[in-house]
Amino acid sequence: xxxxxxxxxxxxxxxxxxxxxxxxxxxxxxxxxxxxxxxxxxxxxxxxxxxxxxxxxxxxxxxxxxxxxxxxxxxxxxxxxxxxxxxxxxxxxxxxxxxxxxxxxxxxxxxxxxxxxxxxxxxxxxxxxxxxxxxxxxxxxxxxxxxxxxxxxxxxxxxxxxxxxxxxxxxxxxxxxxxxxxxxxxxxxxxxxxxxxxxxxxxxxxxxxxxxxxxxxxxxxxxxx
Amino acid sequence: xxxxxxxxxxxxxxxxxxxxxxxxxxxxxxxxxxxxxxxxxxxxxxxxxxxxxxxxxxxxxxxxxxxxxxxxxxxxxxxxxxxxxxxxxxxxxxxxxxxxxxxxxxxxxxxxxxxxxxxxxxxxxxxxxxxxxxxxxxxxxxxxxxxxxxxxxxxxxxxxxxxxxxxxxxxxxxxxxxxxxxxxxxxxxxxxxxxxxxxxxxxxxxxxxxxxxxxxxxxxxxxxxxxxxxxxxxxxxxxxxxxxxxxxxxxxxxxxxxxxxxxxxxxxxxxxxxxxxxxxxxxxxxxxxxxxxxxxxxxxxxxxxxxxxxxxxxxxxxxxxxxxxxxxxxxxxxxxxxxxxxxxxxxxxxxxxxxxxxxxxxxxxxxxxxxxxxxxxxxxxxxxxxxxxxxxxxxxxxxxxxxxxxxxxxxxxxxxxxxxxxxxxxxxxxxxxxxxxxxxxxxxxxxxxxxxxxxxxxxxxxxxxxxxxxxxxxxxxxxxxxxxxxxxxxxxxxxxxxxxxxxxxxxxxxxxxxxxxxxxxxxxxxxxxxxxxxxxxxxxxxxxxxxxxxxxxxxxxxxxxxxxxxxxxxxxxxxxxxxxxxxxxxxxxxxxxxxxxxxxxxxxxxxxxxxxxxxxxxxx
Numbered sequence: 088x089x090x091x092x093x094x095x096x097x098x099x100x101x102x103x104x105x106x107x108x109x110x111x112x113x114x115x116x117x118x119x120x121x122x123x124x125x126x127x128x129x130x131x132x133x134x135x136x137x138x139x140x141x142x143x144x145x146x147x148x149x150x151x152x153x154x155x156x157x158x159x160x161x162x163x164x165x166x167x168x169x170x171x172x173x174x175x176x177x178x179x180x181x182x183x184x185x186x187x188x189x190x191x192x193x194x195x196x197x198x199x200x201x202x203x204x205x206x207x208x209x210x211x212x213x214x215x216x217x218x219x220x221x222x223x224x225x226x227x228x229x230x231x232x233x234x235x236x237x238x239x240x241x242x243x244x245x246x247x248x249x250x251x252x253x254x255x256x257x258x259x260x261x262x263x264x265x266x267x268x269x270x271x272x273x274x275x276x277x278x279x280x281x282x283x284x285x286x287x288x289x290x291x292x293x294x295x296x297x298x299x300x301x302x303x304x305x306x307x308x309x310x311x312x
Numbered sequence: 313x314x315x316x317x318x319x320x321x322x323x324x325x326x327x328x329x330x331x332x333x334x335x336x337x338x339x340x341x342x343x344x345x346x347x348x349x350x351x352x353x354x355x356x357x358x359x360x361x362x363x364x365x366x367x368x369x370x371x372x373x374x375x376x377x378x379x380x381x382x383x384x385x386x387x388x389x390x391x392x393x394x395x396x397x398x399x400x401x402x403x404x405x406x407x408x409x410x411x412x413x414x415x416x417x418x419x420x421x422x423x424x425x426x427x428x429x430x431x432x433x434x435x436x437x438x439x440x441x442x443x444x445x446x447x448x449x450x451x452x453x454x455x456x457x458x459x460x461x462x463x464x465x466x467x468x469x470x471x472x473x474x475x476x477x478x479x480x481x482x483x484x485x486x487x488x489x490x491x492x493x494x495x496x497x498x499x500x501x502x503x504x505x506x507x508x509x510x511x512x513x514x515x516x517x518x519x520x521x522x523x524x525x526x527x528x529x530x531x532x533x534x535x536x537x538x539x540x541x542x543x544x545x546x547x548x549x550x551x552x553x554x555x556x557x558x559x560x561x562x563x564x565x566x567x568x569x570x571x572x573x574x575x576x577x578x579x580x581x582x583x584x585x586x587x588x589x590x591x592x593x594x595x596x597x598x599x600x601x602x603x604x605x606x607x608x609x610x611x612x613x614x615x616x617x618x619x620x621x622x623x624x625x626x627x628x629x630x631x632x633x634x635x636x637x638x639x640x641x642x643x644x645x646x647x648x649x650x651x652x653x654x655x656x657x658x659x660x661x662x663x664x665x666x667x668x669x670x671x672x673x674x675x676x677x678x679x680x681x682x683x684x685x686x687x688x689x690x691x692x693x694x695x696x697x698x699x700x701x702x703x704x705x706x707x708x709x710x711x712x713x714x715x716x717x718x719x720x721x722x723x724x725x726x727x728x729x730x731x732x733x734x735x736x737x738x739x740x741x742x743x744x745x746x747x748x749x750x751x752x753x754x755x756x757x758x759x760x761x762x763x764x765x766x767x768x769x770x771x772x773x774x775x776x777x778x779x780x781x782x783x784x785x786x787x788x789x790x791x792x793x794x795x796x797x798x799x800x801x802x803x804x805x806x807x808x809x810x811x812x813x814x815x816x817x818x819x820x821x822x823x824x825x826x827x828x829x830x831x832x833x834x835x836x837x838x839x840x841x842x843x844x845x846x847x848x849x850x851x852x853x854x855x856x857x858x859x860x861x862x863x864x865x866x867x868x869x870x871x872x873x874x875x876x877x878x879x880x881x882x883x884x885x886x887x888x889x890x891x892x893x894x895x896x897x898x899x900x901x902x903x904x905x906x907x908x909x910x911x912x913x914x915x916x917x918x919x920x921x922x923x924x925x926x927x928x929x930x931x932x
Contacts, residue, residue, distance in 0.1 A: 189486065191545070264774045266544045267375035269409060274548070280575045284674040286683075288575060288777060292409045292552075295571070295777035297670040299682055302772030 104204035105142045108132060110151060110170035111177070113162055122159040133238050176203040179215045187218065193252065193273035242306040243285045247278050251308040258305060265306070268296055275311055318366045318394070319358075319472050322386065322417060323401035324410055325372030326778045328429040330354070331459040332401060333369040334790065336469060353385075360469050368395065376416045377512050377540060380707070390420045397472045398424045404434035404441060404456070405779070407559060411551035414450070418479035419505035424452040425471045431456040432463075433779075438564035446558045451480030460784065483550045486542050488534060492527040499523065511539040570780050574667045584671050587664075588690050591655055599694060599725055602647035610639040626819055633815025637807040640854040641800065641895070648695035648725065649799045653792035656691070656702065661783035661791075666775055673773055679718065680763020681711045682773035688715045692722035696892060697799055699724075700899040707773075709904075714762045716904050720892045720912055721755045721919075723748065726855035727888045733859050734884045738872045747885055754889070754919065802902055803895035810894050811853055823849075837921065839928040844875070844883050851887055852894050858887045878931045882924050890920035 112131045116123040125143070129136060143160070146152045151166030162170060177199045184195035239254040253274045256265055269292045270276065280288040285300040298306075321329045337356025354369040370389065371382040378384075389395060400417055402410040407428075418424065428441065447454035453471050457464040485493070489511065496507035500520050510524035511531075528539045535542055574580050614635045623631060659665050669683030676685040684706050691699035699719045706712045723731065736744035817823050823846060831842030838845075843865040851858030862883070866874045875883070891913050892900070900909035 262772075262774065263378050263540075264374065266541065267378065267412070268774070268776065269412070269548055271541070271545050271548055279571070280670075282577055282671075282674070286670060286673045286773075288571075288670060293406050294409055297666065297673075297683070297773060297775045297777055299673050299677070299773035302774055305772075 103142070103145075105132075105134060105138060106146055106151075107169070107173045107204055109139065109142050109146060110162065110166055111173045113152060113160055114167065114170035114174060117162065122156065124158045124160075126158075128160075172208070173203055176206055176211050179211050179218070180206065183214055183218060191273050193254075239307045239309045241304055242278070242289070242308045243281070243287060243300070243303050245278055245308065245310070247281050249278060250311040251276050251278070252311045254307045254309050256306050262302060262305060265302070268292075268294070270296075270306060276308065316364055316366050317396050317473065318368065319397040319399055320368040320370050320389070320395040321399045321401055322370045322413075323372060324374055324403065324406075324413060325776065327372070327401050327403040327410065328459040329369055329372060329401050331787070332399075332427065332429070332457070332465065332468065333367060334787070335459065335462055335465045337367055358469055360473055363473075365469065365473065373413065375413060375544075377509075377544070390417070390422065393420075393422065395422065397476060398422050399427055399468060399472060400424055401427045401429055404428045404431045405437055405439065407434075407439075407441065408551050408555035411554055412547055415481065415483050415547050415551060418450065418452075418481050419508065421478050421503070421505070423476045424450075424479050425468060425476045426450055426452055426454040427468055428454055428456045429459050432458045432461070436564065438562035440560040440562060442558045442560070446554075449481060449554060449558065452477055483547050485546045486535070488531050489539060489542055489546070492524075492531060492539070496520070496524060496527070508543065512543060513540075571667070571777075574664070574780075575670060575777075577671075580667070580671050584668050587659075587668070591690060592693050594651065594655065598651055599647040600729075602651075603643045606643050606646060607639060610635065610642070614639070626816070629815045629819035630812055633811040633813075634808060636815075636853070637804075637811035640811070640857070641804050641807050643854065645796060645800055645803075649698045650792055650796045652691055652694050652698045653795045654788060656687070656698070657788040657791040658783050661781075661788060663778040663780040666777045669773070669775060670777070678763070679759030680714050680766065681706070682775075684773070684775065685711060685715050688719045689722065692719040692724060694725055696720055696722070696724045696896040697803065697899050698795070700896065700903055701795065701799070703903055710766050713904055713908060714759065714766055716900060716908065717762060717912055717915070718755055718759055720896060720900070720916060721751065721758060721889070723751050723888055724855070726893070729856045730851075730859045730887050731884055733856075734862075734871065734880050738880050739877050743881060747881075747888060750885060750923065751888055754923070799895075799899075802898050806894050806898045807853065814850070814853070837928070838882055838886060838924045839932060840879055840883055840886075840924075841875070844879070848883075848887055848890055852891060855887065855893055878928075881931075882927050885927060886920045886924040888920075889916060889923055891917045 109128065109132070112128055113123040115131070116127055121127065125139070128143075129139060132139060143152070146166065147154070150163055151169060152160045152162055155161040180199035180202050181195045184190045184198055185192055188195075190198065242251070245251055253270055253272055253276055255272055256262060256270060262270075270289075274291060277290045278287055279290045279295055285303060286298065287303045288295050288297050290296075321333055323329050333354060333356065336358050353371075356367050356369075358365045358367050370386050373380075373383050373386055376383060376387050376390070390398075398417060400414050402414065414426070426447070428443065428446070431441070434441065441456075443454050443456055453476055455464060455467055455471060457468070459465070484490070485508075489508075492511055493504055493507040496502065496510060497504055500507075500523075502510075502520070507524075510520050511528050514521045514524040514528060531539050531542065537545070574583065615632070618631055618635060619628075622628075656665075659668075665687065668686060671683070672686035673683035676683055676689075679685065687705060688699045688702045691702055696719055699722075700716055703712050703715045703719065706715055731744050731747050735747055814823075817826075826849070827842040827846050830845045834840045834842055834845040844862060847858050847862035847865055850861040863869050863871065868874060871880060891897075897909055897913060900912060
């Protein structure tokens with residue numbers, strides 16, 4: 088687990104990346120104008136409930152969040168500062184990876200989710216000013232969709248009609264046709280029809296494509312947020 | 313290559329290429345088999361300002377990087393610059409996906425005209441495309457068309473003959489890929505497109521392939537993606553951005569989606585089954601009706617007057633054989649092949665065929681095939697010939713072979729005539745059904761065994777659902793007609809030759825000599841008299857002829873007077889399983905080659921004799 092250090096009123100605290108993700112998630116939910124309850128937090132983070140509860144307690148212990156109402160939470164000023172810092176790091180990193188290094192949006196976001204916990208504030212500042220001097224500011228800077236990379240599951244485990252994003256295709260060499268039709272990592276797709284034998288019709292780039300079960304099982308996807 | 317200007321239509325499957333081709337070319341379209349492949353190329357001539365221009369309709373493909381026969385063929389044609397002008401046809405309703413192929417084609421630096429087809433449908437979906445901007449981005453002229461209404465067709469030729477420019481559009485690839493491509497172009501003095509191709513498919517054992525493989529491996533290590541994946545992703549992203557830039561979406565009220573009915577297990581599967589039954593009924597009734605009409609027409613107006621001529625021996629035998637061959641050919645071609653192709657063209661053009669394939673995928677799996685395999689199987693109940701011709705729709709050679717074997721074994725309508733004419737009428741309905749049961753059991757077993765032993769990899773089905781639309785009657789008839797003439801072209805010569813030979817043999821007394829030789833064997837193995845074996849031989853021309861010949865040779869239509877029930881039953885089973893008719897063999901040779909055609913013929917002969925022998929042992 089990665090640790091990083093924050094200075095707050097001369098006290099040294101260590102925060103785990105899960106706690107950082109937690110703070111960030113609460114900030115996001117608040118920004119959406121909703122009350123961050125444990126349930127909502129759980130639905131954003133793909134972590135076992137037990138470890139989230141522990142992290143929540145730890146954050147309360149550090150005075151980063153305080154309980155609100157019967158089941159909700161609220162960020163303290165210190166908590167908000169910490170959450171905003173993580174969110175900013177994510178945004179800057181994602182932007183850098185995407186615009187300067189040319190990574191795919193999906194990959195950039197995923198990578199940023201990992202790096203944000205380890206990188207120092209100085210480096211982030213330097214990176215940000217470097218990119219501003221280059222004039223390469225991302226659209227949507229500051230907003231993110233990361234808190235949890237939603238679980239990647241086989242395509243056939245999703246119901247009909249759910250908006251999905253392809254996460255990966257196994258043995259792409261055998262399925263060049265899939266690549267030709269646009270079933271590539273990061274591509275938004277929808278399951279149009281699923282039969283009981285797990286043959287599916289997916290919608291890619293506005294076209295409907297029928298796949299037999301053995302092909303469908305090679306495709307992994309996650310819910311689009 | 314001729315000195316004429318040569319234009320080629322290129323694009324994804326079902327974007328309206330053939331429709332445009334048919335509009336632009338008149339009569340005299342030539343379907344040619346490209347050397348060494350089973351891919352058909354349509355070539356035609358367009359007369360423009362007193363100059364003849366050659367127009368080629370390339371097979372529909374999604375990409376130029378694949379290994380399929382179609383892709384390899386098109387890639388070869390582009391590589392060797394066999395055409396002067398490319399006419400890239402895009403489906404305006406699926407611009408993004410279609411641009412993916414266009415970006416690849418543009419890399420070959422061949423002058424190009426871009427045809428944006430189906431703009432009327434795009435409009436219905438609320439898609440507005442900025443043609444000028446698209447043309448500016450691609451660097452070649454863009455022309456909106458509606459091929460189904462013939463709109464703007466002439467303008468295509470205007471543009472194609474007006475020195476269209478070489479497309480300037482170029483995908484900026486990942487910088488590692490670009491660097492690798494640059495170094496390959498420098499070291500080997502090749503084009504960028506060749507360098508990219510080498511990276512995607514480092515084939516062969518030359519230095520270029522070696523270097524490309526090395527560079528590719530390095531890129532793969534760095535990115536965790538093969539160069540092909542990276543290049544494909546770059547192209548997809550580029551076409552996405554390009555499509556977005558030139559397209560404006562207007563919201564339109566959602567239209568009723570028929571797929572909510574057609575592709576669901578219920579009521580989709582009942583609809584599919586009902587449709588199959590309707591098709592079969594149509595064959596059994598309409599086909600049999602017209603066949604009867606044609607056969608009796610020949611009897612009345614050709615055979616009887618011919619016999620009345622009382623020509624001297626050999627001339628009479630040959631003449632009669634020719635008439636019988638024509639009778640057999642017409643008797644199959646018009647009632648069965650033509651009706652089938654009419655129905656199938658309607659289903660194909662309406663877009664339903666792809667839905668049927670999706671629903672049937674699971675059951676076809678047991679035989680090592682995919683959903684598309686249902687089409688030949690269903691057609692096989694009518695006539696093996698069109699069924700085998702449709703085997704071409706299947707993606708892999710493995711599937712084509714399995715389907716061909718099974719189709720050959722499925723009782724076609726001619727064999728149904730044998731079963732109903734011999735077994736049902738002389739033994740009983742239950743016995744007739746038991747013949748079907750035996751045949752289906754063997755088809756099933758053969759399918760399962762074949763799916764295990766047939767060489768070749770099994771790939772899953774990846775099939776684009778074509779859009780549902782009302783088929784155009786003239787296109788349907790034209791398609792069916794083209795296929796009918798194809799059938800006549802391959803089957804007729806063989807039918808004529810074999811019929812004349814049989815006629816001569818009979819005249820020379822060879823048939824009765826054969827009968828004398830075969831009698832002991834036929835009696836020992838199958839328990840059938842020699843004349844029954846001769847009748848089986850005539851079944852090669854047309855399966856019902858076995859039945860008809862049997863009656864002629866027996867000298868009575870009341871077969872139960874000369875043959876026992878067991879003998880009739882064995883005769884029918886052997887006749888149904890026995891060697892396919894000569895037209896079927898002709899199509900088999902054409903579709904999957906001599907070797908497999910011979911193997912299938914031998915297999916069915918062996919199967920017929922073995923099953924017949926077993927029945928004889930079991931029943932006597």
